[in-house]
Amino acid sequence: MTAYLLPPGVIALAPALPLLAALLVTALRLSGAAQGEAGERRVAAVTLAAGVPVLGLLLAFALQGLILGWPGQVELGDWFASGGWRLPLSFTLDGLSLGIGVVVAFIALATLRFSLTYMHREAGFPRFFLGMNLFASGILLVVLAGNAGLVFVGWELMGLASWLPPPPSTPSGPSSPTAWATRACCWPSSCPSSGSAASIGRPWRRAPPACPPCT
Amino acid sequence: MTLGLDPAHWEAYLEGLAKELPGWSGMVLLRDRQCGQAGPGVPVAMTDYLALRLVLEQVYGQRLCSLHFKTEASLPALRGYLRHHPAELLVRLALYGEDLPEWLADQGHRLVRAATSRAAEEKETDWLPVARLLESWREGERRDPAPANRRAWPLFLLCQHLGLNAEALADLAADDARALLDGLAELTPERAAWVWLQAYERHYREQVFAALAANHGRGAWRDRPDGAIPPRAQLVFCMDDREEGLRRHLEELRPDIETLGAAAHLGLFIRYTGLGETRHADLCPVGARPAHAIREEPMEGAEAEGRAWLARRARRLAWKARLIQGSRRDPVRGLLASVAGAPTALGLLAGRMLLPAALAGWVARLREAADGRLVTRLRLTAGANTPATPQAPREGYTDAEQAERVQAFLTGIGLTRGFSPLVVIVGHGSNSLNNPHLSAYDCGACSGRHSGPNARLFAAMANRPEVRALVRARGIEIPATTWFLGCEHNTCDDQFIWYETDALRATHVRVFEGLRATLLQAGALHAQERCRRFVSAPLDLDPARAHRHVMGRRHDYGQARPELGHVNNAAAFIGRRAATRGAFFDRRLFLISYDCDLDPEGRGLEPMLVANGQVGAGISLEYYFSTVDNERYGSGSKVTHNVAGLIGVMDGTSSDLRTGLPAQMIEIHEAMRLLIVVEHRLGVLTGIYERQPVLRELIGNGWVQLAAKDPDSPAIHRFVPDLGWVAWQGRAEVPPRARRSADWTRGHRDTLPPALIEGVGEASG
Numbered sequence A: 001m002t003a004y005l006l007p008p009g010v011i012a013l014a015p016a017l018p019l020l021a022a023l024l025v026t027a028l029r030l031s032g033a034a035q036g037e038a039g040e041r042r043v044a045a046v047t048l049a050a051g052v053p054v055l056g057l058l059l060a061f062a063l064q065g066l067i068l069g070w071p072g073q074v075e076l077g078d079w080f081a082s083g084g085w086r087l088p089l090s091f092t093l094d095g096l097s098l099g100i101g102v103v104v105a106f107i108a109l110a111t112l113r114f115s116l117t118y119m120h121r122e123a124g125f126p127r128f129f130l131g132m133n134l135f136a137s138g139i140l141l142v143v144l145a146g147n148a149g150l151v152f153v154g155w156e157l158m159g160l161a162s163w164l165p166p167p168p169s170t171p172s173g174p175s176s177p178t179a180w181a182t183r184a185c186c187w188p189s190s191c192p193s194s195g196s197a198a199s200i201g202r203p204w205r206r207a208p209p210a211c212p213p214c215t
Numbered sequence B: 001m002t003l004g005l006d007p008a009h010w011e012a013y014l015e016g017l018a019k020e021l022p023g024w025s026g027m028v029l030l031r032d033r034q035c036g037q038a039g040p041g042v043p044v045a046m047t048d049y050l051a052l053r054l055v056l057e058q059v060y061g062q063r064l065c066s067l068h069f070k071t072e073a074s075l076p077a078l079r080g081y082l083r084h085h086p087a088e089l090l091v092r093l094a095l096y097g098e099d100l101p102e103w104l105a106d107q108g109h110r111l112v113r114a115a116t117s118r119a120a121e122e123k124e125t126d127w128l129p130v131a132r133l134l135e136s137w138r139e140g141e142r143r144d145p146a147p148a149n150r151r152a153w154p155l156f157l158l159c160q161h162l163g164l165n166a167e168a169l170a171d172l173a174a175d176d177a178r179a180l181l182d183g184l185a186e187l188t189p190e191r192a193a194w195v196w197l198q199a200y201e202r203h204y205r206e207q208v209f210a211a212l213a214a215n216h217g218r219g220a221w222r223d224r225p226d227g228a229i230p231p232r233a234q235l236v237f238c239m240d241d242r243e244e245g246l247r248r249h250l251e252e253l254r255p256d257i258e259t260l261g262a263a264a265h266l267g268l269f270i271r272y273t274g275l276g277e278t279r280h281a282d283l284c285p286v287g288a289r290p291a292h293a294i295r296e297e298p299m300e301g302a303e304a305e306g307r308a309w310l311a312r313r314a315r316r317l318a319w320k321a322r323l324i325q326g327s328r329r330d331p332v333r334g335l336l337a338s339v340a341g342a343p344t345a346l347g348l349l350a351g352r353m354l355l356p357a358a359l360a361g362w363v364a365r366l367r368e369a370a371d372g373r374l375v376t377r378l379r380l381t382a383g384a385n386t387p388a389t390p391q392a393p394r395e396g397y398t399d400a401e402q403a404e405r406v407q408a409f410l411t412g413i414g415l416t417r418g419f420s421p422l423v424v425i426v427g428h429g430s431n432s433l434n435n436p437h438l439s440a441y442d443c444g445a446c447s448g449r450h451s452g453p454n455a456r457l458f459a460a461m462a463n464r465p466e467v468r469a470l471v472r473a474r475g476i477e478i479p480a481t482t483w484f485l486g487c488e489h490n491t492c493d494d495q496f497i498w499y500e501t502d503a504l505r506a507t508h509v510r511v512f513e514g515l516r517a518t519l520l521q522a523g524a525l526h527a528q529e530r531c532r533r534f535v536s537a538p539l540d541l542d543p544a545r546a547h548r549h550v551m552g553r554r555h556d557y558g559q560a561r562p563e564l565g566h567v568n569n570a571a572a573f574i575g576r577r578a579a580t581r582g583a584f585f586d587r588r589l590f591l592i593s594y595d596c597d598l599d600p601e602g603r604g605l606e607p608m609l610v611a612n613g614q615v616g617a618g619i620s621l622e623y624y625f626s627t628v629d630n631e632r633y634g635s636g637s638k639v640t641h642n643v644a645g646l647i648g649v650m651d652g653t654s655s656d657l658r659t660g661l662p663a664q665m666i667e668i669h670e671a672m673r674l675l676i677v678v679e680h681r682l683g684v685l686t687g688i689y690e691r692q693p694v695l696r697e698l699i700g701n702g703w704v705q706l707a708a709k710d711p712d713s714p715a716i717h718r719f720v721p722d723l724g725w726v727a728w729q730g731r732a733e734v735p736p737r738a739r740r741s742a743d744w745t746r747g748h749r750d751t752l753p754p755a756l757i758e759g760v761g762e763a764s765g
Helices: A008-031 A036-068 A095-118 A125-144 A148-162 A177-185 A197-201 B007-019 B022-034 B046-068 B075-083 B086-097 B102-117 B124-143 B148-162 B166-170 B174-186 B189-215 B243-253 B303-329 B331-354 B356-371 B399-413 B452-463 B465-473 B506-531 B543-554 B605-628 B682-691 B693-700 B741-745
Strands: A072-082 A085-093 B233-238 B257-262 B270-273 B281-283 B292-298 B376-379 B422-429 B483-490 B495-499 B571-575 B589-593 B641-644 B648-651 B675-679 B705-709 B716-720 B724-727 B755-757
Touching: A008 A036, A008 A072, A008 A085, A008 A095, A008 A125, A036 A095, A036 A125, A085 A095, A085 A125, A085 A148, A095 A125, A095 B331, A125 A148, B007 B022, B007 B046, B022 B046, B046 B102, B075 B086, B086 B102, B086 B124, B102 B124, B148 B174, B189 B571, B189 B675, B189 B705, B189 B716, B189 B755, B233 B243, B243 B257, B243 B506, B243 B589, B243 B741, B257 B399, B270 B452, B292 B303, B292 B452, B303 B331, B303 B356, B331 B356, B356 B543, B376 B452, B399 B452, B399 B465, B422 B452, B422 B506, B452 B465, B452 B483, B452 B495, B495 B506, B506 B543, B506 B741, B571 B605, B589 B605, B605 B675, B605 B682, B605 B693, B682 B693, B682 B705, B682 B716, B682 B724, B741 B755
Parallel strands: B233 B257, B233 B422, B270 B292, B422 B483, B571 B589, B571 B675, B675 B705
Antiparallel strands: A072 A085, B257 B589, B270 B281, B292 B376, B483 B495, B641 B648, B705 B716, B716 B724
C-alpha cells in the first residue's frame, strides 16, 4: 500500500472549509459584525482564509497523485445508515476528479477575489459571500464525491446558494426594476436550482414574473 | 381596436408614453435625429419606436382592462364602465392618488384583488362601504388637517436643528411659540430641502471666498512685465477639477513652474484617426461637429517602416481575432483553440487576479515587441484651401487657420508674453477595465474622449515657423527659444504620455527630462492625495505606494471605482492662476485661465463664460441630480449593469436604458450648485449677463451661482438673481496654513476646507 504524505481523509477539508466560511459569514451577519467597511474586511478575511487553503490543498493532492499515484476511492466512515441502507462519507481521488477539483477551486478563488472588489459597499455584501462560499462548497462536493448521495447533497447546496443572489442595492424593495432584473438574471436554464429537489418546494421560483404587479 | 383618444391629446399622450422609458426613448430620439449624419447604419425612426410602444400599450391595456373592469381597453368603454361604478371609481382614485391610512388602503387593495379574481363585472354594492369609509375619513381630515400627533415629530426635528431642548421650548413666549409653529407649518419638505441646500452651499461658499480673499496678491505671475525672468516651464492643463490637485503638487515641488488651465479641446474641433485605426473620433464638445480631419501617420521619410509596422500590427490583430472570434464561431477551431489556449487563459486569469498592473505592463511590452516602434507625426497642414465643413471635413488646417487658432487660444488663457523655454500642453483621459461608463471619466471638453491628440496637434502647430510668423503679425511674439510639447495625463493612474519628444531640440532636452521627473513625482503625490478618498486604500500610503495603488485600480477587472471622476466638483474660477495659486482647494475647482487686463471690455470673456459655464454646469448638474435621486436621475449600482447592444447599459436583462451616473461615481459627492467665480469688474459681468440669454437662464434661474472677484483687491461680490450684486461681508479670518498639501490632507478621508500652502504663491515671478 502506498504511503501518502497527505492522509487521504484530509480531502474532506476541501468542501468543508468553504462551508465553514459560509457559516462564519452567517454568524457575522447575524451578530451585526458584517456591517460597514470593517464588516467587509471580516467577510473578505473569512472568505479568503477558506479559498486559498482549499486551492493549495487540491494542488498538493494533485501533485501527490501525479508522483505517488492516485488514492482512488477514499471512505471516511458513514454519514448515516438506516436499515440496510447507508450513506458513506466517501471521496473519489483520481486524476479526473482532482484535476477538475483544482480548476474549480482556482476559478472559485478567482471569482471570490474579483467579487471582493466588485461588490465593495453593496448592500448585500455578506449575503453574497454567504452564497458564494456555499456554492464553492457544493460544487467541490459534487466534483470530489465518492457516491451519488454526496453528489446530491452538493447539488442541493449549489441550489440553495443560487437562491441567495445579492439583493438589489436600492432601498425600494423587490418591486424595483433592479430587483426584477437581478432576479431575471438568476433563472438561466443552467441554474442548478431549476433542476434541484429544493426547487420543488418553491414552484413560484420556476417561472419569471410576467410583469410587475399591475395594481 | 383603438384606444379612443381624442386627436387633440395624441401628442401629449405619445410624449407621456415616451417618457415612461426615458432611456430607450432618448436613445431612439437621438439616433432618429442623427440619421444621415453618422454615415451608413441601420436607420432608426422615433415613429417606429412609438408605434411599437403603442402596440404593447394596447396589449397591456387590454389585459389590465379585462382583468379589472371586464371591458375593452378604450377610453369610451372605460368611461362608460366607471360612470356606472362611481363608488369603485372613488375608491380606486383615492387608493392610487392619495396617501391613505393603512387601514383604509388595506380595504381598498382587498377589493382590487377580489376584482381581479372574478370573471363577472363588479357589483357596486361591494365597493360602497369602503367608499363611505373613505368619505368619513376625508371629513375628519378636513376638520383637523394637522392633528397634534402629526405636528409633534416635525417640531421635534426642527428643535433639534435649532438647538432647542424641552425646557427652552417650554419657556418660549407665546409670540415666539406661534412664530415657531407658523414657520413649521410653512416648512414643507420642498422648502426644507431648499433651505438645507442653501445652507450647505453658503457654508462652502464662505470658505472659498475667504480663501480667495486671503490669497489675493500671493500668487506669482499675476503680471508678466517685460524683462522679468520667465517661468522654468509653463504647463497648460484642462480646466477639469481633477487637474487642480496635480497642478498644485507640481507648483509645490517646483515653484518656478507656472500652470494654466483651459478647455482641453484647445479650440481645435477635430475628427481624429490614429495610425492604423479604421474608425475616427470627433474630439470636440457635445453638439459641435468638426470641420477638420487630422490623421496620424509615419514621419516623413519613414514610410517604408510605417508600412512594415502596419503589416505587423495587422497580423497581430488578425491572430487575435482568429483566436477570439474563431473560438466562438467555428465548432472545430473553437474546440482546438479552447484546449490549446486553456493553460494560457488560466495563467492570464491568475495574473489579473494577483498582479493586474504588472500583467498589463508585461502585455504592453509584448505588444510593443511584436509591433516594433515607429515615429509618427500628425498630418496637420491642409494641402489646399478647400472648404472645410462638418459634412465634408477637410484634412488639416491651412497656415492662416493654424495661426488664428494658436493666437486665439494663447490670448484666451492670457499667455501672450513671458513665454518659458518649454510650454507643455496637457490633454487628459482615463483608462480602466470592465467599465461601460468609461467616457464619464474622460475629457468633457472632447465629449468624453481623450484630449491628448488635441494637445499634440496644438503643440505641433505652435512650433511651425510659418505659423509663428503669422502669429507674430497678429501681435504675439513667441521667442525662437520656446518649444511647445504635447502630453496626455491619465487621470486614473497619474501617468503621462509624451508626444513627439524626438523632435525636441538639444537645448530643451535637459529641461524636459527634469520636468518629466518632476511631473511623475507630482503624479505620485497626487495619487497619494486621491487615495485618501478610497476606503480600500490605507490612509498611510506613501506617494510611491499610492502611485502603485492607483495603477492597480486601472488594471483591475473587478474595480467598480477605478477613479472617482468629478466627484469633488463644487466651484469654478475664471481668472489668473495667481488668484488661486498657493491655495488648497481639494480638487474641487474647475480652473480656467483668463487675464482680465488683456481684455478690459470682456469681449473674450463673453464666449468663454457661455461655453465653459455650460460645460461646468452640465458636469455639476449631472453629479447633483445623480446624487439627489440616483434611482431616477442616476443609473443605480454598476453591479447589476449589463451592456445592451453596445449602446447603453440596462439593469440585468430587462429594464430601461439607464441614464446618469452610477451610484459608485457619486456616493461621496456633496450635492451643490456650481459656484462660478470670475475675476473681472462688475460692470463688465453685468453687461455680459444682460446680453447672453444662456447665462440669464443658467444664473438667473439658479442652476449655477455666480460671483465676481475684483482683480485689484480682495473684494468679492455675489450675484443674487432678484437683487443683483451683493458685496461679500464674510468672515475676515484667514484660512488655515500648511507647509505642503500632503501635511493638510494627511489622515483625512473627507473633503477638507481650503487652506493656504506656504512657499508656493510667493515664488518670484
